[in-house]
Amino acid sequence: MFRKILIANRGEIACRIIRTARRMGVATVAVYSDADRAALHVGMADEAIRIGPAEAAKSYLNGPAIIEAAKASGAEAVHPGYGFLSENPDFVEAVETARLVFIGPSANAIRAMGLKDAAKALMEKAGVPVVPGYHGHRQEAAFLAGEAVAIGYPVLIKARAGGGGKGMRRVDDPTDFSAALDSARREAESAFGDGRVLVEKYMAKPRHIEVQVFGDGHGDVVHLFERDCSLQRRHQKVIEEAPAPGMTAEMRAAMGAAAVRAAAAIGYSGAGTVEFIADVSEGLRQDRFYFMEMNTRLQVEHPVTEAITGLDLVEWQLRVAAGEPLPKRQEELAIDGWAFEARLYAENPARDFLPATGRLSVFDVPEGVRVDSGVQAGDVITPYYDPMIAKVIAHGRDRAEALARLEGALRQCRVGGLVTNAGFLARLCRLPAFAAGDVDTGLIGRAGESLLAEPDASEEAFALAALSALGFLEAATEPDPWGRLRGFRLWGEAARTAFLDHGGVEHALRVTIRGKENFRVEHNGLATDLRLHSIDGSSLQVDVDGHILPATVHRDRSAIAVFFGGHGHAFATAEEAGHHGEAAAGGDRLSAPMPGLVRIVAAEQGARVARGEPLVTMEAMKMELVLAAPRDGVVAAVPVAVGDQVAEGALLLALEPEEAT
Template identity: 60%
Template sequence: MFNKILIANRGEIACRVIKTARRMGIATVAVYSEADANARHVRLADEAVLIGPAPVRESYLLGERILEAAKQTGAQAIHPGYGFLSENEDFAEACAAAGVVFIGPPASAIRAMGSKSAAKALMEKAGVPLTPGYHGDKQEPGFLAAQAEKIGYPVLIKASAGGGGKGMRRVDRAEDFEAALTSCQREATNAFGDDHVLVEKYVLKPRHIEIQVFGDKHGHCVYLFERDCSVQRRHQKVLEEAPAPGMTPERRAAMGKAAVDAALAVGYVGAGTVEFIANQDGSFYFMEMNTRLQVEHPVTEMITGLDLVEWQLRVASGEPLPLRQEQLSIDGHALEARIYAEDPDRGFLPSTGRLVHLAPPPESDHVRVDTGVEQGDEITPHYDPMIAKLIVWGQDRRQALARMRQALGSYRVVGVQNNVEFLSRLVGVPSFANADLDTGLIEREQALLFPEAGEVPGDVWLLAALAGLLREQRLAQKAAAGAPDAASPWRLLDGWRLNGSAQRQISLRMGEVVQDVGVTPARGGWELTLGAQRVFARGTLGADSELMAQLDERRLRAVVVAASERRQVFFEGRSWPLCMVDRLHVGGVGEEAEGGLRAPMPGKIIALIAQPGVPVDKGAPLLVLEAMKMEHTISAPGKGVVKAFRFAPGEQVVDGAELLEFEKAE
């Protein structure tokens, strides 16, 4: 077994590998970019080496720099995590040449499965069922369009070297094919350095089911059952679970055998995942093989009781697989939710900023949180915006769902937009609860998942005001305790006045709604007035912003986080981002520059699509912005013309930057 390993990755997967290595008594070396100098994986590792500036092409993708760090620190092996260099055959070969063990499959297996088209040709020879489509080398747009017509719409264009939902477009009409192909190839080039694509039949109402396989250097290979990853947005997984609902033993055995056959066909070693598209009738097609550990591997660990990172380390050091196929079994049901810094109400646009408040649910035997950040850390525009993975286990799917709902209800994030409430709604919709699963579930359930914003409940305004008053009281008492005249009545701040009690007003805002809460000090608390409602309020505010409130005879529990002028209220499984309003401030909230369109996040201009002065219709694409490894199209807000672009392709823009001047038609 190794004495020291280097982890060529960052974020939650680097922290995850460190955890297992530490349990096994193996020292760890982290690598980091300048943007990650204070990252959690750097703090957790035994050693850390700076490898370059923030851009991944100048740091985490520099194989030679990472190998240099391994030699410098005496690491015997490199764990690549997922993404970055994990499926790079050149890096695997460079490790072997340098005498450093690559904790993953041989370069030949990565190469065989790295090209989706080549992999499908190999799988066809191995007898693994394939999705109808074109997987060849001819890449002329006209030829590919003709293949799409032959296959029949809808089709899916996929980057041959891709993964993670990048370089992938569904096309429903022939007239949309060329634009989708151009965008797909451009994104594939930026993400993988390869614009080669394949075109496949888009299976209507498909399920995405993957099989976890594991091989060793002694010719053994097993499958560790399946995961259902059907719930996706923009071809990226949101919720994963194991085992797959409705899976029969016969179908599991058939898919497991196909996955093992695929792995054996390329002499696979280590952890890998064979992904299938499955029809509702139970038929399935090989989609691709990911030659690495998957993001969603924890659900497999939860139902098998195994540590897959430990298996990786043992297999890479030359040991045989710890268990045979007949020794593996499924225990219970597990779900994983990916907590992202993103705004579901704005097309899941990534969000950046400091995690002012981060309080995940407490971990236990049935609740697990894998994260690469802590409170106070930054979510930057340079990398994937994942905050954490929340994993729960139950004796059956119903119990796992209940525990997931409870865990999400107690997950609190302040400082960046996030998808926690969206996930809470998602696990609660009838189709997911009843396991009516397919990759279009989120689009199908738009009405339930994206409800119109309702009125803020009155209790929320009152709780925010009460928390603010309790904070003021606590600060005043702290200041008085250290003052020489601590007993002075002038320091009581109890609202006493010569001719009656003091009255004041607290103003709060959410969106365009401003609400005033009247405050009158009373014995032991305050009288709060909200419209025609008047209540006596008192309570205690805990160190972690937990509020125990009493409004008249009702006792309520909430969390109210104060960050600058924001008052984030977590109450009854929801959260409300309120802001304090200074009534004495002159001036309004910042508005969009008239006639301009602003960047929804920091990023880089990839392409200018519209022609200045040429009329466009509402929704027409104007330019493409790349941020957090994904392309985002800025569209026309109405009929009109682009008067001028403010940036050229390749230029970086900050959040809120005016991208172009747009003139609406009369």
């Protein structure tokens, strides 16, 4: 076994690998960019080495710098994690040229599966079923449009390199094909450095089922059963589970055998995932699943496989890379229970899942579940990397128990300082179709707006925010009895007014002190009487008309986070009012919704534009954002150009006042 390894990744990925390495007695070397100098993975590792500035292209994608760090630290092997350089065959060869071990598959295996068109041709030869479509080399727009007609609409344009939904567009009508092709190519070129695509038949009711495989370099390949990753939005996984609901023993055997054939066809060694798409318009059938792609690395959702098998897949990776055979044979592997994984992101579901940046003022993880994270309270979610906060993994004896544990854990998540998808994930868990196991990749889209909008803050939540803004919650924990008399009056009740911003709207709340920890809060013509109990730091009990409920209130400078009644709500004190509104299109202006790179400017000064017309395209946090005209009008100014790096809220385009048009 290795004495020391370098982890060529960051965040929760690096932290996950460090935990296993530490248990095995293997020393770890972390690498970090300037943005990650104080990151959790840096502190967890035995040592850490700077590899460049914040931009990933100059740090975590800087292969020579990473290899030099490995050599300088005395590491014997490099673990790429998942993402960044994990599927880059040139990096694998460079690692091996430096006389280091790459903890993963060979460069040849990565190349064989790295391009979707070539991989599908190889799979056809190996007897693995593939999705109907065009997987050839021709890339002329007119030719691809003709192939789409021959395949039959709707079709899916997919980047031939990479994954994660990047460079993927669904097209329902021939008139939209050209624009979708251009957009897919731009995104693919930006994400993978390869703008070539393939075109496939889009299935009306597909399920995304993947099989975990492992090879050992000694000729043995096993599968560790399947995961269902059908719950997706914009082709990106949201909640994964293992095993797949409705899976029969016969179909599991057929899928597993196909996955093993796929891995064996390229002499695979290490962890990999063979991804299939299943047409479930008539239920799960053995003749209706097709190979999509193979990810030649460990997957983000591997913890659900670990939960149902009781195995540590990172340990398997290290043992196989060190030359050991697979720890178990196929007949020794079995499924125990059910597991779910939810991806907790800094993003706003109500604004089309726009990623969020900012300081994580609160991060309290739930108990009773596994939480894989690379951040802690006080960290900053930057625009440079993926905005994942944590993965929440729940295991149970059966699907219902595991799902209940996941939903409960998501309701208990306490994340403050920026918007997250925690509420959205909890609502997904309660969706009747999902709870029944009736899943497919279109389920979230069909569920509609009810999943996206956060519930309004209750009057109790407003009241707690007002008490925090006025300092009464801090006063209640003051050990000095005279310090607790902040609202004391010799005659009559004292009253003060708190001014809060919530969702971009300013609110005035009148707070009357009616006794020790006893308050009346008036807001919007309503009065809320509440008594506080058992205040311990940010946690307390709230008594409203004899109904006692737990609450958590965090204040960080001017930001106040209130967690009450199973929901979290963000407030800001008066000095911050007006700074939490929409940053994107509105009125006469088009502003950057987040920091990013300007990729396309489709209008010039003086041009007449129509409401909804795409005007500026940005690239931010690994996704393409298309900003459209907020109304009909004439362009007054375009202060940015293609290639500009802009800050959140920066003016991208302005329209002339309506009376002038």
